[in-house]
Structures are given as structure tokens and as C-alpha cells.
Amino acid sequence: MAFVELKNLNKFYPISGSEDFQALKDVNLSLDKGELVSIVGESGSGKSTLMNLLGGLDSQFSGEITIDGQNMSTFKEKDFVNYHKEKIGFVFQSFNLVSHLSVLDNVTLAMTLSNVDKKTRVARAREVLKQLGLDDQYKKKPSQLSGGQKQRVAIARALVNDPDIIIADEPTGALDSQTTDQVLDIIQDIAKTGKLVIMVTHSEKVAARSTRVVTIDDGKIIGDIRQGEIALHENLLEIQQKSKSKNLTFFAAIRLALLNMKEKLARNILIALGGSIGIMSIIVMLSLGEGVNDYLTETMNANVNPLVSEVRMPIVMETNNSENADSSMMIMTPAGAEIPAGSAPSGPPAGVTQSDPFGEEDLEQLRNIPHVAEVNLAYSSLTIGSDNVIYEGEKYAFMNFGTTSGMTDSNILYGAFPDEGEILITEGVANQMAGTAEEALGKEVTVDVTIDGESLEKNYVISGIYSAGQAIGAFESVYMSAESFETLTAENNLEVEPNVIYLVSDDPENTQAIKDEVAALGYRGSSADALASTFTQMLDIFTYILSGVAGISLFVSAIMILTVLYISVVERTQEIGVIKAIGGRKKDIRRIFVSESFLIGLFSGILGVGIAYLITVVGNIVVENLFDTAILNMTPAFAVFGIVTSVIISMVAGLMPAQKAAGLDPVEALRHD
Template identity: 45%
Template sequence: MDILKLKNVVKIYKMAGGGTFEALKNINATFSAGELVSIVGESGSGKSTLMNLIGGLDSDFEGEISYRGKNLRDYTAQELADYHKKSIGFIFQNFNLIPHLNLIDNVALAMTLSNVDKETRVKRAKELLEKVGLKDHLYKKPDQISGGQKQRVAIARALINDPDVIIADEPTGALDAETTDNVLALIKEIAQSGKLVLMVTHSDRVAAHCTRVLRIDNGELVSDEVTGKLEPLATRTEHDAIEVKNMSLFNAIRLAFLNMKAKLGRNTLVAFGTSIGIMAVVLMLSIGRGVTNYIKDTMNSYTNPNVTEVHRQSMMPDPDKQPDMDDHAEISRMQQNNMAALTGSGTDNDFTTKDITKLKTIKHVDRLEKGYSTLSLGTNSVSYGDKNATIMTLQTMSSNITKSSIVSGKAPGKDEVLLDKGTADLLAKNIVGKEVTFKLTIDGKQVEQKLKVSGTYEQQGSNFSTAIVRYSDLKDIFAQNGQTLKPNVVYLYTKDKDNTEKIKDEVKKLGFSG
């Protein structure tokens, strides 16, 4: 009965530098059950390439390799996996046994991959090992037996799933003459049991034991000679059909555990080294995230992320609105406007009632606070006893000043002032709670006001001497001197800081600077 049929099989390799190499050229052959076939050729002739194609290890070829009527090129991934497990058995020159598994587990491996129950696979493995003469070595490891015995284990493993085709790649290449004869006799018996055995070799002595010899040279089948016929065995052992499945999770874990146990020292060192590497990466990421969060929290601690500070116009000159260099009047006017914007003076910076109404209606704004801020050039000061300090920045208290920026004391109440820490230390130690004389210039006239220091303040990134009072108190001081205080800064507060960016966008749309 025909099992394998090769028709016009061509294998072409693409070369790295371009071009192609034709490893097999129009190979035609038909193989039947019960044949012991040797495929003979020198190194590089193409015999191993042909075996890889027949074994389903390479599906990139032209022509047909039909197993029981179906071309291997047309197999799905699952069909190809089942073909490897059930239909084909491999015998390798170098045995390819797993060192940490005993002989039973090595032979039963194919059944383990097919998810056959333990009792069935152990029973079958023992039968095959006894058949190849290794009854007394069942529980030994591969390094405890000879080369010939290892090849017998490899043969038993190839037979475990009762395949139709056995592919033997130089099965006697690593054996002495006497052991070679014993292994060849065993392989001959396998063919007599009704299986197709394809044996790759370059030895005519080995080929002489076969009933058919195919010779390959330079990728071509140069001869196909039948040299004899095998007598089938009188009795054949029948086995229950093996249902091919995927390996269970339990068996996968078991094999992994056995592998780890066999190489415990190396695996422990690898795991230890890997854990150190992982911990180092986690530590660096944690430190990086921690530093980022620290900087973010520090910045937020000095400015309230829930507050948007709004000015009627930008405190920085607009580079797109520079005057003509020959227009001296316009240059002078621009300089005056820029100075007014910088110092907070001038009516162009004051918010009108209409402006306040527009800002209040912005979505997500929960509270609007009026404020005032001015930068003085030596005209404002604060004194205590015989000590005097110039105040560069005068501003009003708002939600934008957080509790964490107040170093000592508290926010200013009625008739109180909050001083920056540098100015406070210049005037006196422990000045919190003491009364100071505050001098400021209003409409060209210097006025004095007695205020109590409520606390000290530190603003990140600013070295200006600063005094902070309540807007209502500053408004009263202006009124007492015949002036009306108008807000030149507005603070928009939202309960949810995620809305701050939306508010800033709306502020810009309304034409203000935020």
C-alpha cells in the first residue's frame, strides 16, 4: 500500500546576497508500507533536505509530497502538528535525548505532548524499551547508558505513537561496527512490522541492509534500485489508536518543573540575577516617579492648581505689536503702557464691572476674587523700630496663596500684613505678631498705616520683598486718601482642578491674559 508519493518535488533556497540555489530538482518516488529504504548521497547532495520536506519540517517547496493522498503543502498548522505527533517518527544521529529525564519519560515524551494519560504512556514506553533490550535500564538517565543503548532509546521514542513512517537520519553514524549491526537489525524488524522506514546515510555498508536504495547527487535522484524484499513478521502487535490532543497545562508545568529541578543551580542564579535587574528597573522607575511627583507637589504647594490668575492685558510686551522705530511718540507711548502693565498702574489694567461679569459667567468658575498687585520702584516700604525695608511687590491676599507657602503665622486678617521671610528677618527676629509701619505711595502722596504682622511668606522662585494685605483693607486705605481702588488682577477658583485648563482657555477667548 502506497503511503508517500513524491511528484516533481523542487526545493529552492534564496541566497543572502541575492540569487537562488536549487537544492532538489524534480524528485519523483513512491513509498509503500513495509519498505526499508536508504537514501544515499554525499554531504550537500540534498538527502537531508529531502528528509526535512518528507518530515514536514519545511513546507516551502514546489511539487507534491502526498501522505495518504494529501499534499503536505496543503496542511493547516494543526494538521501539520498532528502529522508530526502521530504519523512520523524521527531517529537522530545524535540521539537528542533529554538529559534530566529517565528513559521512560524520554520515550513517552511524544505521548505526553499528545496528552495521553500517564498509565497508558508509561505502559507503552516500558513495552518498547523491553523490546529494544533495555528492560533493566528503565529508570536510568541518558548519561548512565552507552551510545548504542541511547540509539535504542531513540528508536523506542520514534515508535511510541505507532507512526506509519520512520525517518532515520544517519542512525549509525556515532556507533561502532558491532553496535551498528545490532541497531540495523532492530530497524529492519521495524520495517518488517509494516512500517515505512526511510534511512538517510552516506554509507554503502548501511545501504546494503536495505531493500531499496535511492541515490541523490547534486539535488537529483540519479537511481532508484530495489535490492530485495522483507518478509513481514508472522505476528504483529496491535495497539489501540492514539487520539492526538494538545498537551495539558498540568503536563507542561510538570515538564517545566523537572527541567528547573535538573538545572536548579543555574536556574537559581538566573532567577536571582533577573530579580536584581527587575528590582533595579522598578527602583529607578519609582525614584523617577517620586521625583516627578515631588516637584509637581512642590510647585502646587506654592500656587493653588484650582485657581486661575487673570490680568486684563499681558504683563509682557507683545512682540507682534512693536512700533515703527522712526515713530518716537509711539515708542514712548508703548514704553509707558509696558511700564504700567509691569507695575500694575494705569487704568488700562483695571477690570471694569462688565469684565467681572464676563469672567463670573465662565463655566466651572465657583468663586471670583478681586485682587490688586503692584511693583514699586523704592516708593513702598515697611519699618519696625529703627529698621526699614523696601517693598518691591504689594499684593492682596487670595486663594492662589496656599497654606504651605506661609512659613510661620497665618494669612493676614483685618489690619494685618503678611511679609516675605527675607524682609521679616531683616526687620527683626520673631516679628510675627508685632506692629510695623507700612508706607505706600498713592497718587504721588506717601501715606502711613499701622499693621500687625500676621506671618511670614515664602514664594518659590521669587526674591522680591513682598507685602500681602487683604483687598478690603487696601481698598479702605485708598478711600481714606480720596482714591478708589480698582482690581487689576482677578482670581477664578474652581472646586475641581481638572477644570483649570478649560477655564484658562475661556479666559483667553474673552481677550484676557491668564
């Protein structure tokens, strides 16, 4: 049985509607190894169609094509891939070398697709190039070679996987007379190794060097002339270490993508720079939000004990059903129950805000919160225009009054915490009184404060000056010890229940968990915590909005990457055809283009992170010089997020061009100029 058998082979091309053009008509042909066959005919006779079918580039036909006993009509994509890798090699008239690859890389391309290790493929390619007289040219690019050298590189690429069949399409069509003879000598030598060599040609000179000439006209074989035999030399151009074909690896695809990107370096740098702008913008916005949050947290922590959580009763809600009806009041308990106004204690006068007192049930519930080591009772009220420190006949207003339970001494500027008969005042009040805060220490003043609706006055000595810092919710304040407060209320026959509780945690790391549990039970935290939470939420919204606006540039960069990769597909159409002809799978081609988009995304992300880092460093230097604080905090998580986001967006943008490249018809791709 012949190595290649064609039986009743027909090929139809659809023209329009139900009409078809028949390019091949009942072709019957048998070909064996060791033959050098020329297929000749006029343009349009069907010889190129026959070549494409024999080469497995076109799989749509009727009849039979049998290669080494295997019927091509039963081939699946995997079978065609293996056929191109193991059985057949192509030599094209226009060489079809990949311009951005070196001679060595062009020759090893087929082995790269077959996942042959680097050492083996380089050794084998150098061996073939040496036998073809190109051993000293392997580092050059195709543009640096003559026509004859290019064709010899194409022949080396066809031979390197040691195929059984070589198909040469007009192998001397682009060569001068002298170079033509050299190439034909090489082709004859290839046939002498026992391979089946098929040349498609118009040239009588080429046909004369063949052992067999098959003439085709109007899709039919009209002539088959044998012109002699070739003496076989088994060792000539023998390829050592022929390996079982595998598939292109991800890292090999990355390398091919890098080589192509290097060829278009300036364009790819601009693409990466464009993509990096969006990544940089988002990271800077996130860093700004994180930095401001950190600043708020640090400021708050500097003014409170990190072990202490402040707890207040739920807010009292007032309702007014009609203009003439009495105002009614409903108090929301932690459990959500409503207490009628009649059973609630009378509230303070207008301008005074104070929390409701805690009951025993509330205290027990708070004591049972996990990680609470201690429960301290305290009192606090907030007034507007009614409370004053009186010194030498002058009144100095303050808004916040309370006991020192739960406070930290980290912000005491001068003096110490108050004992019985002493008070602690904030720096602003002290400055108004004495010109400087330190001079206010030890002075006796009268405190006029409204407690439970009653205005109380008593003389106290200033023991310390407290800095409220720049924390949210910081007001001019006066504090006294719990013992002093009990004495004050007892002297005025008042029974005032504690309206603030300070829960002390067993570890600073558990403080936030305690605060979360307090909120879950329906109680309130400190006003500073509430304001900080509100401000943080607003800041988060602001950050997300700005990040979203910055993210528009990511969408633009994705469109840019998609467009550039589509252009790349058009530019490399012929290269894609070559890859398919030498055994590249659709998956391999997709992988190469997706690898390019991955690398673009990776470079964009790294560049964006680098620019963002530079902006945060410079920005913090400027802000620290102006405000003595840093507000840009770029975390490693933001950097990773930026790079990953850039890679994902780029790869998604590259999927459509990659799919288009993988779906190209190899015959049409090879014809592309």
C-alpha cells in the first residue's frame, strides 16, 4: 500500500446560495516515500487546493485521503495537530518566517509547540542549520538574510521535527537562477533520505529535477509521468533524538509573547503606561481613604483608653401627634420595647442633653459580654450655653461635663487627675482664664453645671489641664472624680443614677469586639465613636466614588488593549497560519495572545503601583510639611489588588482577539500579505 493514497477526492467551494464550485474532481493518486513529486498546472487548476488537502490545512472534502494507513476524513482537531507536528513539513514560496524571531527561534518554533526541552531543540536546530550551511546565521533576524538563506531557514523549519512528508509551495518562485539550483539540490537531498517530497510549481526547471510529474487541469489529473528514481542515502540529513510530540506550555507561550512584545516595544510601553494610569488613580484614592481613617483612629486612640468602651442608653424618641395634644415620649429599650412617657423620668430642660440611666438588668447584660474584665459607672452631660467655669467674676462656657472614669492620662498637658474637691479642665478653657494653660493650675474656680435639670454651683481647684486634641466630638469640657460628683449631688439632695458605663476589656485586641456586641444589644457608644463612624462611612463613600471615576480609565485601557491586540492579530495573520501549519492548536494560539494581554496587564499593574507609591511618598512629604501628618497609606494589599485587577482586566480584554486569532482559517491566513 502506498504511503499516501487519494481515492475519488472531490473538493467544493460554496459560491452563493446553493451553488458550489468544484475545485477537484475525482482525483486518484498514490505517492510513496522516496519520491520527489512535482504537481504542475496553470493558475486555478486546483494544485494549491490539492496541496492544502494533503497538508491537512483544509479538512473539508469528499472521498478518501489515506496517510500511512490512516483515513484523514476521520481526523479530529487533535489528529490534525499531531499530523502537522509529526508527519508533514511545509516550505512556502514567500518563506513565511516570523519576522520578530531569530533564525534559531524560527527553526525551533515547531519544537517549542511540541514542548521539546530547550537543550534538545537548540541542538537539533543547530544540527539542521549546519547541514544547510546556516550555522553562522542562527542569531540573525529574517530581514538580515538573502532570499536563498530565508528559503533554507524555511526548509530547516520543515525538517526539524523529522516529518515523513515535505510539501513545498513554489519553493524557488522568489529566488534567482543560482539560488534556485542550490535550493533544488537541498530538496533532492531531502528526498534521498526516504521522505516524500511534493512540490507545487509552475516551473519546468523545477519539474525536471523531480522523479515524478503530476499534471492537473480543471481539477483533474491529466498526466502522471515518472522520470526516474532517487538513490536513497539513509543517513543524509538524519535528525537525531526525535521526540514524541507534546503541547505548548504556558511558560513557552509567555516567552513567545515576550519576543513579540519586544518587537513592538514602544507601542507596548505606551499601552502599559495608559493602563497604569487607572490603576495608579484607584490605588491613590484607596490610600487616601486608608490614610485618613488611620489618622482618625490614631487621633481617637490618643484621647481614649484602648481598653475602655463607652456605653450609653438608647436615644429617647419624641413624638407630637397634634398641635394641641400633649407631647408624648417613647423610650426605645435595647430590646426594642417602648416605654410610655408616664413611666419615664422627666427630662432635662432645653439645651441640655444627657443619656438615661442604666437599670440593673442593663448592668447585668453588659457585665456578661465576653472579655469584659471590669465595669465602671460614670456620669456625663452635654449642654449648650448653660454651664460655665467662673473665675474672678468672669464666666467661661464649656459644653461637656463628666466624671473621669474611663479617661486616659495620655492627654494631660499639665498637672494630674483630680482628687476630691478638684477638677480637670480642657486647654481651651484654661487659656481663656489665665492666658496660658499652665498658669491655670491650682486656681480656685466656681463650677456652674446643670445636673438632672438642676443648676448646681461649687468651688473647686484646678488639678490638671487636659488636651482634647483634634478628635471628632471634642468639646470644651470639665471633669471631676466620681467621688466629687457624689458629694456634689448629695449636698444638693439629688439622687443621680450613672448614665455612662465604661467597659474595660481584658485585652486591647478585644475592645472592638466588645463595642460591636454593645451595638448589637442596642446600646450606644460614645458620641466620638458615632461621629467617627459616620465620618468614616462618608469617607468610604467618597473614596469609592472617586475610585469609580478613576476606574473609568481602566475601562478605556481595556478598550485600548482590545484594539491593539486586534491590530496585532491582523499584523500577525500570516504568522498564525504558519503556527497552525506546523502543529499549533487553537488553544496554543489563544494562549499566546492571552499571554500577551497577561503581560501587558502585569506591566501596567506594576507600573501603576510604582507611580502610586511615588505619589504617596511625595504627597506625604508635602502634607507632613504643611500639617505635620501623613494622610496617604498605601498598603501591600492595595498593591496586590492593583496588579491583580490590571491583569484580570487586560486578560478579559484579550479574550476576543485571542479567540479571533485561534479561529483563523490557516489557508486564508497563509495567503495574507
